[in-house]
Amino acid sequence: MIKIDNKNHIIPDSSLSIKSENSIAECKRCGTCCKKGGPCFHVEDKMLIEKGVILIKYLYTIRKGEPAYDNIKKCLIPVSSDLIKIKGRNDSWECIFFDEKDNSCKIYDKRPIECRVLKCWDTREIERIYSKNRLTRKDLVYRVEGLWNLVEEHQSRCSYDKIRHFVKKLDGEKKNEAIERIYDILSYDDSIRELVVKKGKMDPENLEFLFGRPIVATIRMFGLKLEKKDGKYYLSPDKL
Ligand code: SF4
Ligand code: SF4
Incomplete structure (x- = not known):
């Protein structure tokens, strides 16, 4: 998963160590990506919030203009639109929907699009969608x-x-x-x-x-x- 740390550093998928440690061709549902940070939301995820699958209280916004670390440019740059993300558990990076006991996602069948397309062994698809169709507060609150x-x-x-x-x-x-x-x-x-x-x-x-x-x-x-x-x-x- 792409994560954003407390200095708003966006850490790309390639930070997932599993990619270099193991050569895998399918998701092992190991939860490593979920422990490294929750997803950003896209327009495709709007219904999950509107239908109450994911409650607003589990989300936070990185506001338009807020500095975030661009891993390509290697510096903090203002984000061009709101980024809506799932909160971490108890101030950690671990996605609030990750169930440690079962090592599983509590909303697996209804997880956001970034979680669905993420393949830690091949990040092309998530890189393709990452900046597109981002969901904003206006889409939800207007x-x-x-x-x-x-x-x-x-x-x-x-x-x-x-x-x-x-x-x-x-x-x-x-x-x-x-x-x-x-x-x-x-x-x-x-x-x-x-x-x-x-x-x-x-x-x-x-x-x-x-x-x-x-x-x-x-x-x-x-x-x-x-x-x-x-x-x-x-x-x-x-x-x-
Ligand atoms: S994509 Fe699957 S195999 Fe890769 S880190 Fe996430 S849960 Fe584990
Ligand atoms: S929503 Fe589910 S799949 Fe996505 S990061 Fe959270 S626990 Fe993992």
């Missing part, structure tokens, strides 16, 4: 009254392009203003999550799908650390 507006507003106010813009200014004359704008973004990111949970009665487990991972965590990709004291954020001084 018709939910009020909710899509919130997602759009959050994306506009807390876009990674904006964060990137202000992070670049941290080395310049307008550093203090840039710090304030980053705090504003963090504050909005926090408050919208709180709002939809408290007022909208949203399951908090759905937040990483709706608004991506909290910026307080992903800001590390920009070489910054944040601490929260008495309800206020403080950027770590090493980059300032």
